[in-house]
Amino acid sequence: MLDTKDFSFFESENSFDFKGFLIKTASYWRWFLVSWVIAFTLAYQTNIRKEKIYGLETTISVKEESNPFFTSNTSLVFNWGGTSDQVQTIASTLKSRSHNELVVSKLQYYINYLKQGKYNLVDAYGEIPFFVNIDKKYGQLAGTLIKIKFLSENTYQITIDFSGDSAQLYLYSDNSIGTTAVAKGTYQANFKTGQKVILPFLNWQLEIKDNPGYYVGNEYFVSFGSFDGVVSGYQGINVEIDAKGSSILKLSLQGTNKARIVEYLNTTVQVLRDNQLSAKNQFATNTISFIDSTMIAMEEQLKRTGDELKAFTKGKNIVEIEEGGKQISDRLLEFDVKKDEVGRKLAYYNSLKSYLKNSTDFSKLPAPSVAGIDDPNVVVNVSKLISLSTQRSEMKYAVKSEKIFKDFDNQMQAIKNVLLENIATAKSSLQYELNMISGNINEAESSIKQLPEDQQELIKIQRKYDLNSNIYNTFLQKRSEADIVKAANVSDIRFIDPAKDVGGGLVGPKTGVNYVLALFLGFIIPLLFVFGIFFLNNSIQNTDDVAKLTSIPLIGVVGKKHTESNLSVFERPKSALSESFRAIRSSLQFLYKKKSVEGAKTLMITSSVSGEGKTFCSINIATVFAMSEKKTIIIGLDLRKPKIFDDFNISNDIGAVNYLIGQKSLEEIIQPTHIPFLDVITSGPIPPNPAELILSDAMIKMLDLLKKEYDYIVLDTPPIGLVSDALELAPYSDIILYVIRQNFTKKDMITLLNTRYKRNEIDNVSIILNSFESKAKYGYGYGYSYGYGYGYGSYSNGYHEDDEPKNIISRIWKFVRRKTKPKDRSGD
Structure with missing residues (x-):
């Protein structure tokens, strides 16, 4: 139970x-x-x-610039939209894939120029003395370093290390990836600068820059990167809309090479300006393109009617023929011009109507003014439709929001509906006007029939020539007008502060x-x-651990020994360690007096397991008793693992076992030591039945005989946590000392000791904390040192022998303290 x-x-x-x-x-x-x-x-x-990371920026403004040649009389409309509509679109465009593809392609930033830095390869863009022109129709070696060493001013050496028998290639014409067979190992060849290099894995022409500086013997590296990967990296450009000025954009970019950053920031703005101006001129470009195609046909007709007129008048008196028909001819020309104008307007409206119903891209629409249409509703709505269509096309790769595209589509649909209504109304009016002009022409033509045949033929030919010439001159005037307005257009984007390396800019x-x-x-x-x-760590660390784990009193704290043998007290009697054992002796004497022990006094020393210093404590406690001139004897009763004889340089051939089995007398097993008043009985040969020997009557008899000869009997017993031998000896002991060792004895062993103590298996037990260091790695002292009241402080100086420092640092510190301590001259 x-x-x-x-x-x-x-x-x-x-x-x-x-x-x-x-x-x-x-x-x-x-x-x-x-x-x-x-x-x-x-x-x-x-x-x-x-590598150092730099950050540079540029600032631009977006302001709708009016055309100085655009007036109320100008028949072409070029300026539409507003700044508020453009800023957000421009900010999105700058981060778009399509825009950055244009910039990367223009700058060829997929070509990396490197040189060896102090610790690794660094980006040397803008510093190297050469550049390479690649042939985009052929593949370039992908992702592999190409070492370039200049052997002379116009000769360089290429070195490439191939790790396999194939190499990957980038084809920049369509940004595809391919492979080619190569010879595994190192490829090396010499080429002239400016020479076309045509290899299965490399196609370029290396050119030396102007003012390259000294470069002969230097080594550089070139590598080719993924076009899409480079573009993706530059899409991370930071674009901020100034909160104080909504039309101001601040562009910033970070990288390891300031020259590359500066060029990219300025180029991305320049590409944006060019594209924006191109979009702004789209209306005029469409108009010029339409006029050019029309004028080509008109030139042919004009030439044909001119030749016909020239052939008719050849050999005839043209003045005589023209008489009588001049007035009718002028009237017909006037009617024909009006009819052509109305016809062109109707043709434009029919074409516009068909375009609106069948197309989704309206960026190619010509201006209504090319057909002589000056209806402000039609002109403005067509220009708005072109603007919206152009913006939507630009945002295709920049914006992923379906809602924005739906907004554009809704606005464009509304304008289309208005235009279709305008077309229907205008066509009705024009059809009526065309009928009126046709009637006037019929009336004039009937008058012509009354003239002679030569006059009728001349009027017919002259009528076609004058009409073609009039139309041609009209288109020529409109084209000239369009060219002037287009040339005068300026971009709505301008630099406020271009990117520039002025020093600094370090961000990482x-x-x-x-x-x-x-x-x-x-x-x-x-x-x-x-x-x-x-x-x-489940080991005992300090005295507080002992106090928390058990109610058994702690009789003393023993420090760590600094001697080779266990005879620490005898060898260094003035050390702090010796004083700790003297303190234990004083406590034992108090306990003996408290228990009223008269005559010889018996002390049993045990521990939990081997290695806790049980024998060390037994020897030194016996030594301090002997040094007080008390006859003391140590009995080695750890019959399974005898050790006590080594420190006294005596033999273990005979001992307690020989006496207990009746082979030797007590006098024969007692061996004197070199320490006065201290004798030893070793354990002797290891017996097969140590527990039975300890329980024998011979053990009781031996102790009784020793009590008659000695003042103190110290029993060095086996560990109580391993075998039961020590428990058998407990009844014969006046005091039991239980040795525990700092950072060695497990706390569970104290629990086992408590159990046996509370079961009364052992009595009169006290604890010794052995091998204690107040500043040990695994423990802490709270003011304790070796024993109670003795330490290494200033109070102990002169009373104790200092233990030798155990390491060179401690020895140096001790030497410095000795040399820097002020001398005491009070006794001089």
Whole structure:
């Protein structure tokens, strides 16, 4: 049946010892120092190896510029829309794929120019003395470094390392990817500058720049990147609309090469300006194109009627023939011109109506004025339709919002509906006017029939020639007008502050962030390690642990020995360690007096497991008794693992076992030591039945005989946590000392001791904390040193022999303290 005493581990409740954790953490200061050194070294190496990141910007304004040649009398309309409609579109266009494709293609930024920096290859755009012209019809080696070394001013060497038997190629004509077979290994060849290099994997012509500087013997690198990848990178250009001025845009870009950034920012704006001006001139361009195609046909007709007129008048008296028909001819020309104007208007309206119903792209519509239409409703609506259609086309790759496209489509549909109504109304009016003109022409033609045949033929030929000439001159005037207005148009986008490298612009790497991170990681990593040790380590750390785990009194604290043998008290009697054992001796004498023990006094020393310093404490406690001139004897009763004889340089051939089995007398097994008043009985040969020997009557008899000869009998017994031998000896002992060792004895062993103590299996037990360091890595002291009241402080100077420092740092510190300490001259 279980006893409630078996559950003594419930008695101590664990709680986090914050002060202890801080002290333990501080004891690991070397770990923190090393961790910080490593972290800051890595941060420094990272910072110096990272390429510097620069940020540059340019500022532009968007303002609708009026054409100085555009007046109320101008028959072409070019300016439409407004700034508010353009700014957002321009901001989106600058980030669009289609726009950046144009810029990257123009600058050929898919070609990378590199040179060897201090730690790695760096972007050398704008610094290298050459450039390459590639043939886009052929593939270029993809993603592989091409080393270029100049052997002379006009000779260079190409070196390429091929890791396989095939290489990937970029074909920039259509941005496709291909492969070609190559010879595995290193390819090397020499070429002349300006020479066309035609290889299966390389097609270029290397040209030297103007004023290249000295470059012979230098090495550079060229590589070809993915066109789409480069474009995607530049789509990240930052475009901000100024909050204070809605028509101002600020463009900024970051990169490792300022020359590349400057050129890209300025080029992207220039491409935008060109495209915007081209879109702005679209109306005039369409009109000129329409007029040019019409004039080509009119020129042919004019030439044909001119030749016909020339042939008719040849050999005839033209003045005589013209008499009598001049007035009728002038009237007919006037009617024919009016009829042609009305016909052109009707043809334009029919064409416009068909275009509106069957097409979705209206950017190619010619101006209504080419047909002589000056109806402001039609002119303005056609110009708006062209503008909206052009903007929608530009936003195809820049905007992904379906709602915006629906808004454009709704506006365009509304304008189309209005135009269709305008066309229907205008056609009715024109049809009536055409009928009236046709009647006038019929009336004039009937008058002509009364004239002679020669006059009728001349009027017929002259009528066609004059009509063609009039129409041709009209178109020629409108084309000239369109050219003037188009030439006078300016872009609505202008530079306020072009991008320029004026120094500075450094935005990275963030070295401060890396150092802060190093500071944090250099602290947190060892801290986590200490934190893990603090919670995972289940060993006794200090006196507080002992007080929390058991109610058994702590009789003394023994420091860590700094001698090779276990005879620390005898070898260094003035050390702090010796004083700790003297303190234990005083406490034992108090306990013996309290228990009224007269005569010889028996002390049993045991521990939980081997290695806790049980034998070390037995020898030194016996030594301090002997040094007080008390006859003392140590009996080695750890029959399974005898050790006590080594420190005294005596033999273990005979010992307690020989006496217990009746082979030797007591006098024969007692061996004197070189320490006065101290004798030893070793354990002797290892017996097959140690527990039975300890329980024998011979053991009782031996102890009784020794009590008659000695003042103190110290029993060095086996560990109580491993075997039961020590429990058998407990009844014969006046005091039991239980040795635990700092950072060695497990807390569970104290629980086992509590259980046996509460079951009365052992009595009169006290605890010794052995091998204690007040600043140990795994423990902390709260003012304790070696024993109670003795330490390494100034008070102990002159009373104790200092232990030799165990490392070179401690020795140096001791030497510095000795040399810098002021001398005491009070006794001079």
